[in-house]
Amino acid sequence: MSLDVTLQTDPGAISDDPVMEARRQIEICNACRYCEGFCAVFPAITRDKVFADGDITQLANLCHNCRGCYYACQYTAPHEFDLNLPAALAEARVDSWERLAWPGGLARIFQKHGMAMAALLVLATAVMFWAIAALPGGGAGFYAWLSHGAMVAIFLPAFLLPLVAIGVGLRRYWREVGGAPVTLTQLRGAVLSAGRMKNLSGGQGQGCNFETEERFSDARRHVHQAVMYGFLLCFGATASGTVMHYLFAMPAPYGLLSLPKLLGVPGGLLMVAGTAGMIALKRRADPALGAQGRSSGESAFIWLLGFVALTGLVLYALRDTALTGALLALHLGGVLTLFLLTPYSKMAHGFYRFAALIRDQQTAGKG
Known part of the structure; x- marks a missing residue:
């Protein structure tokens, strides 16, 4: 040709x-x-x-x-x-x-030194939570170790500030790619594409070649879906617990058949399975077909997601034991680290990719 x-x-x-x-x-x-x-x-x-x-x-x-x-x-x-x-x-x-991350420079540092950065931040925040838990307190379940007020005071800013940073980055992205006002039809098309992850199914729907040249497989699409839907279930568990606490005066701990647990336990299992699958696939893939010098940041993000999900499940299984305090500190340290690093880790790629899918809907409509 x-x-x-x-x-x-x-x-x-x-x-x-x-x-x-x-x-x-x-x-x-x-x-x-x-x-x-x-x-x-x-x-x-x-x-x-x-x-x-x-x-x-x-x-x-x-x-x-x-x-x-x-x-x-x-x-x-x-x-x-x-x-x-x-x-x-x-x-x-x-x-x-x-380039688009805000504040600038942090994303570049994380992409190059992600494993060390994430590990140190998890350990540092875990020690902080362990020290707070050692203070006199009260409450049932995990609140016996860390009060609800302390959790809100720590995690609310740690959740909102990264969202602001992501919002700034997305605004810069939308300007750079020439994005227009979004219609409901364009948003619906992007949501359907993201939910099915059809672009990971190959041109004829037979799968992609991420692991090896000759083998077509949907494995990468499936593990991505496991992580995405697992994360959404865990987020739903947290949101439902917040609604139950503030609107219905039903504070934690919650039983296994409660909405937070019915969403959170399957969500955690999906995230553990998905991240383990991602790690296995990446080990078989050719590193020359990805961004060079950025593997530490990508690996750190996957390990961090898996760590948060796994420690959450173990914490629930071993609640009310002598290990509760240490496990709670490690889990909360992982969650806080995940929140703080979201705008600078590969977690941000989900937001940018969704914006790219919306923009693609717009340009396709003009064709």
Whole structure:
């Protein structure tokens, strides 16, 4: 197959700048169009001939790194074009998270030193909770170790401030990609796409090639869905407990058949299974097809999610034992760390990717 479209950049001029390199490769893909049906990225590419920086940011966050396009491409190394679109878009995607994060600089530090940063923060906050729990207090269940008032005073700012930071980053993203006011139809389309994660099913719905070149699998989509729905169930458990506490004067602890536990226990199990699956898949995947030098941040995020879910389940199983205080401190330390690092970890990618899906709905409607 020959390229029959004039390229705006030199197809062989590899750049160290992630946006420039992604633009070079996208222009070649737009000229070739062999992978047009692989995922949402390729139809989006064909809607333009010239790609501004905001277009590259949008395409990078629309990419799910399923890697099928790489294994199907005829222009990968040793061809002179040396295409590796999954890696190029991964580099541009991480660059966008780091640039758009607020305050600036923290995302870059976490992406490079995530494991050490998360571990130290978990331990430091766990020691803080252990010290607070040693103070005289009262209450039933976990409140015997840490009062409800103390939990609210600590976790409410730790929950709201990261949301503000994410909101600032999303506002910057929306401006950069040229986003327009969102309609209910566009929002519905993005929600359905995110819920099914159809872009992780490959171009023909047979699965993606994340682990190996020859093997098509839906395993990555399934573990992502387990983590996402598990997290939503756990969030629902917390929200329902808050409603029961403040509106119905029903404070914790709650029984196994209560709404918080009916949501939280399955949610925790899904998160543990999903994060374990993600770790296993990443160990079998080719690291050259992802963002280089950022594996620590990505691994830290997955381990942190799994740690929070696992310690929550163990804490519930071993409640009212001699281990309750130490387990509670570790669990709350993990939860607080997860909240504080959300705008700078890969947790933020869920927000950016959802915004990219909405923007894709808008541009597709213009096509």
